[in-house]
Amino acid sequence: MTLATAKSGDRAKAKHCAELLGTGPSIDELVPALSLLGERLARLLPGRLARFSGGEPPLVRIGMPMDCTLASIQADIETLASHALMAVGPAGLLMLATFEAAPVLRLIDRAFGGRGTVPDPLPDSFPLSAELLLARLEEALAEALTAVFGGVEEHKVRSLRRDTSLRYLNPFDKREELLQLSLEVEEPGVEPWSFSIAFPQSTLATVTATPRHPVRSLPRQTPDAGNEPYASVPVPVTAVLVDMMIGFSRLSALRPGDVLPVAIARSVPLQVDGRTIATGTIGEVEDRVAVQILQAF
The missing domain is CATH 3.40.1550.10 (CheC-like)
Structure with missing residues (x-):
């Protein structure tokens, strides 16, 4: 193995592997x-x-x-x-x-x-x-x-x-x-x-970063959503495809045949009672529109 010595007054700059640093x-x-x-x-x-x-x-x-x-x-x-x-x-x-x-x-x-x-x-x-x-x-x-x-x-x-x-x-x-x-x-x-x-x-x-080492707490028993009486409770879930703002004057002037350009978000949020519980992408299953879950929290 060969060692290279830096010139006097120069300081070698460290190069880090992207795999170690992460993205x-x-x-x-x-x-x-x-x-x-x-x-x-x-x-x-x-x-x-x-x-x-x-x-x-x-x-x-x-x-x-x-x-x-x-x-x-x-x-x-x-x-x-x-x-x-x-x-x-x-x-x-x-x-x-x-x-x-x-x-x-x-x-x-x-x-x-x-x-x-x-x-x-x-x-x-x-x-x-x-x-x-x-x-x-x-x-x-x-x-x-x-x-x-x-x-x-x-x-x-x-x-x-x-x-x-x-x-x-x-x-x-x-x-x-x-x-x-x-x-x-x-x-x-x-x-x-x-x-x-x-x-x-x-x-x-x-x-939005969270600490790497969160404070540890004692384990606690939590209800299992897969068991009764929770499993059969119906929960309305909303997939928000488009959420747009329109001025009142334009809204009041809408007529049949008008076209509103909209932008579909890359990640579609799934919401329960206004809170986002998961995100996914829009796709199709057996000729029906479907959402593939990418993240759930």
Whole structure:
């Protein structure tokens, strides 16, 4: 065996085998984690958004996680929008929040005593009042996400900068695969509004990681779902193929023959009482649509 000696002042760089280091989770593996993260966010965010709805916490609904890129996010936005680059923890793991102009301007009109009227046509840029509101929305989202991630300094979320152009914001490589989660905010008597957050795989894998060595606990007896009286209890299970948001004006204008383009998620969630219990892919068995389970938890 030959030993090679590095020159004085040089330090050899270690090279590690990919098989030993392992690779990060795939997007398919991260979809269930993002679904659970979204469910926790839907419970914690209303309290932070109450300041924008007259003190009453609104109802927050989450959409189905969708895989995307910066290019697809930009293509889905037809009008003015604000993109906020946010960082998680001291390491500065990045994520992106997107607020379209119409919901923001509707909130501003209501804050000044209006009924939530949106100017038509929409302006080419956000007024100062909108910039101030966007800063408060980002702060509320950061607080809720910090709580979702455990409320520790390691995962504290903060806003970095915002821009109406993803090109100038340049948050990630334009070809990087992202997972996007849409959230719809509902308040009594007013039109719902929505926004979205997108995570690179590396960020999502870190904030949803579980400890390698969990605290051991004494074994406990749990009911066996395969035995009576539980085995025969019917449980409604929903396979969510498409979960989309449509503006009320467009929804009210729908007519027979209209075509709505939809995107089918790569992993289809199976839900019981609104909670995701498994994910799978759509297929066919004996001429019937079927779901093949890929993950169950």
